[in-house]
Amino acid sequence: MPKSRKNTTVALTKVRKPKKEGKNKLIENIRLAVEKYDSVFVWRENNMKNNTMKNLKAGEWNHSKFFFGKVNVMAFALGKTKSLELAKNLSKLTKFLKGSVGLLFTNKSKSDVCDFFKSFSAYHFTKTGNIATDTVELPLGPLTQFSHSLEPHLRQLGLPVKLNKGTIELTQKFVVCTEGDTLKQEQCKILKLLDIKMSEFNITLLCYWNKTGDFEVLNNGV
Secondary structure (H helix, E strand, O other): OOOOHHHOOOOHHHOOOOHHHHHHHHHHHHHHHHHHOOEEEEEEEEOOOHHHHHHHHHOOOOOOEEEOOOHHHHHHHHOOOOOOOOOOOHHHHHHHOOOOEEEEEEOOOHHHHHHHHHHOOEEEOOOOOOEOOOOEEEOOEEOOOOOHHHHHHHHHOOOOEEEEOOEEEEOOOEEEEOOOOEOOHHHHHHHHHOOOOOEEEEEEEEEEEEOOOOEEEOOOOO
């Protein structure tokens, strides 16, 4: 006879904290940042890597504050309309809060911020489904960068290899990927073994606001 659901005991460890708590905290922190910092930028990420972003926040930009959360919550915190905005023209930023975007609060000048992110980029290993930015071709012959113990793994990934006196050799030329390819899992694994980083993480600044009420569109490609 099936057990009654009425008597089911739910472990306390499985009880999740209400989402509203996190939402309210984000709203509170954004509103505190509006008071604390002189200007706000809306930025869009491309191929963001969490570790790189953490290093950016803790390093060169530890004097500023980044937010990357639900766009509707961030927009609500700033005020979506003129009557609800926390400061003059602040609601204009909310029109750019679409897609994979965030907020940067800072006391740095607009030119300093723009100059930094114009030249900022960081490369990391690509993921399945990304597009190959280069053609990678391995010539026939020894692969001295790999230990002999990797030979079975390389064969499993599709490389035509053999062991020759303890050295892994390619028995024929092998194209890992061609520029423009949609990368498969095996290709990504080979690129990582070759220490080839194809994914570029960068940040595009979309618009700017400061406490005097100035607002400027920096990039219209929203």
